[in-house]
Amino acid sequence: MKVAAVIPAAGFGHRLRSSVPKPFIRIAGKPLLAHTLLNLQSAFSFADTVVATAPRLVRRTLVLLKECGLDRKVRVVGGGRTRAESVRNAVFRVSPSCEWILVHDAARPLVDPSLVARLLKAAKSSGAALCALPATATVKDVKTGRVRGTLDRRNIFLAQTPQVFRKKFLLERYQKLGKKALRATDEAALFDGSRVRTAVVNGEVRNIKITTPDDLRLFQFYLNGKR
Numbered sequence: 001m002k003v004a005a006v007i008p009a010a011g012f013g014h015r016l017r018s019s020v021p022k023p024f025i026r027i028a029g030k031p032l033l034a035h036t037l038l039n040l041q042s043a044f045s046f047a048d049t050v051v052a053t054a055p056r057l058v059r060r061t062l063v064l065l066k067e068c069g070l071d072r073k074v075r076v077v078g079g080g081r082t083r084a085e086s087v088r089n090a091v092f093r094v095s096p097s098c099e100w101i102l103v104h105d106a107a108r109p110l111v112d113p114s115l116v117a118r119l120l121k122a123a124k125s126s127g128a129a130l131c132a133l134p135a136t137a138t139v140k141d142v143k144t145g146r147v148r149g150t151l152d153r154r155n156i157f158l159a160q161t162p163q164v165f166r167k168k169f170l171l172e173r174y175q176k177l178g179k180k181a182l183r184a185t186d187e188a189a190l191f192d193g194s195r196v197r198t199a200v201v202n203g204e205v206r207n208i209k210i211t212t213p214d215d216l217r218l219f220q221f222y223l224n225g226k227r
Helices: 030-041 054-069 083-091 113-126 167-183 187-191 213-226
Strands: 005-007 048-053 075-078 100-103 127-135 139-143 146-151 157-166 198-200
Touching: 005 030, 005 083, 005 187, 030 048, 030 113, 048 054, 054 075, 083 167, 100 113, 100 139, 100 167, 113 127, 113 157, 113 198, 127 187, 157 167, 157 187, 157 213, 167 187
Parallel strands: 005 048, 005 100, 048 075, 127 198
Antiparallel strands: 100 157, 127 157, 139 146
């Protein structure tokens, strides 16, 4: 199974209230992007790894990779104006020999090898797979500050990354959806209403996405627990 890892890392992390772009924020001596890449590299032997970063940060990202000893294993491309565009740019640069694409957010540094293994296994049978957490709270349908109804939380799942797709299927969806694909908040959304039924595997609570200062503190807590 020849798999390419695609990592969107073009976000600036304004909600972190940091003057440093999110991928370069240092935690425990390493940039956030390095934590994510090193954990991914230990989870699976990827045939190709492509990071999509803001065009003006490509050179800085290359320096980061060299600093962490990843410069020979990871390639960098310029991202787009949205996360979806950044992923698409990277997918089109993946090695032709790769038949599968694993997409993982640079801001999820605690990706676990067992989760990657379960996703790859699920994707092999369905063509697409994502990890997600079942909703545990009561879920309300709200519009303009008013509740319209209560949703059945048994059918509500909170999507995470990694997400895995057969490359052929992903390229077909890009072609069919055109510019609409650039508005998707994750790649699994590209398959909504298609013949490909995306498989769902249980996500992990520790697989947090770094978005706010509280997330950074939680990440540091988890790191301290590993030591």
